Amino acid sequence: MAAIVREGTLRRDVLRGMLGVVAADVMMAGGMMWANADAMPRIYTRREWGAVPSRRPPRVLDRPPDHIIVHHTATPNVSDLSRRHAFSLSRAIQRDHMRNQGWDDIGEQLTISRGGHVMEGRAGSLPAIRQGRLVVGAQSLRHNDHTIGIENEGTYLEDDVPGRLWDSLVDVCAWLCAAYRLDPAVAIVGHRDYNDTDCPGDVLYRRLPRLRTEVERVLEDAHHGGPPPGRDPHPPPGGGPHLPPGLDDDPPSDERRRLTSHRHRRLRGHGR
Numbered sequence: 001m002a003a004i005v006r007e008g009t010l011r012r013d014v015l016r017g018m019l020g021v022v023a024a025d026v027m028m029a030g031g032m033m034w035a036n037a038d039a040m041p042r043i044y045t046r047r048e049w050g051a052v053p054s055r056r057p058p059r060v061l062d063r064p065p066d067h068i069i070v071h072h073t074a075t076p077n078v079s080d081l082s083r084r085h086a087f088s089l090s091r092a093i094q095r096d097h098m099r100n101q102g103w104d105d106i107g108e109q110l111t112i113s114r115g116g117h118v119m120e121g122r123a124g125s126l127p128a129i130r131q132g133r134l135v136v137g138a139q140s141l142r143h144n145d146h147t148i149g150i151e152n153e154g155t156y157l158e159d160d161v162p163g164r165l166w167d168s169l170v171d172v173c174a175w176l177c178a179a180y181r182l183d184p185a186v187a188i189v190g191h192r193d194y195n196d197t198d199c200p201g202d203v204l205y206r207r208l209p210r211l212r213t214e215v216e217r218v219l220e221d222a223h224h225g226g227p228p229p230g231r232d233p234h235p236p237p238g239g240g241p242h243l244p245p246g247l248d249d250d251p252p253s254d255e256r257r258r259l260t261s262h263r264h265r266r267l268r269g270h271g272r
């Protein structure tokens with residue numbers, strides 16, 4: 001996945017646009033280009049991992065998020081790196097969020113397994129990202145209307161982050177920063193920066209400065225490199241008619257009020 005992004009197709013002016021140096025129309029072109037082009041990481045859709053339908057249409061805001069929140073799932077640090085396991089992880093999280101938390105759908109917009117497989121989370125997340133919009137999740141109390149959340153499989157209070165997961169996290173953050181024109185140096189935060197929680201674990205939290213730097217480097221590489229010659233185009237992953245964006249005037253969900261970081265809180269004190 002990393003190689004795909006590093007061979008990315010962003011042009012110099014596009015990156016400048018992302019950083020606000022040139023006109024807004026170029027910025028838009030840049031975001032859409034990254035979001036739709038070869039450089040997008042492979043993200044498995046809800047249909048692919050076997051999601052159940054959300055209880056209500058997603059609430060979609062016609063604006064980008066201003067921060068990317070890094071979480072850990074606080075689940076066991078499994079050794080199964082397969083795609084099959086990754087899909088079952090997403091199904092288990094969705095089941096937990098809908099049955100036990102009572103939410104409309106899986107809480108986060110994106111999930112990454114320890115094997116580095118990336119899955120769409122809440123319904124409509126992929127089309128919204130491509131459009132520079134935000135599907136409101138249930139992943140950070142009081143901050144769901146301006147942030148997008150990535151759940152990283154595992155518990156990182158003590159254990160280190162697997163290489164495949166890390167590489168995918170870098171790629172996904174680079175893609176989101178380009179699509180939403182965010183500066184990784186300020187946009188990438190940990191869940192504990194917003195809520196009273198140990199999430200994403202001391203180890204992963206301490207890695208956030210490195211994550212910001214590596215994402216900057218990916219964007220820089222894309223900035224200096226042109227599109228690779230003779231590459232076969234492939235259809236943008238994650239597309240499909242099964243994820244219609246919701247309406248901005250959907251009745252607001254009450255899940256934001258109910259949202260607690262229960263899963264994370266439960267582990268409070270471990271590894272300290």
Ligand SMILES: [Zn+2]
Nearest residue numbers: 071072191199
């Ligand atoms: Zn969290």
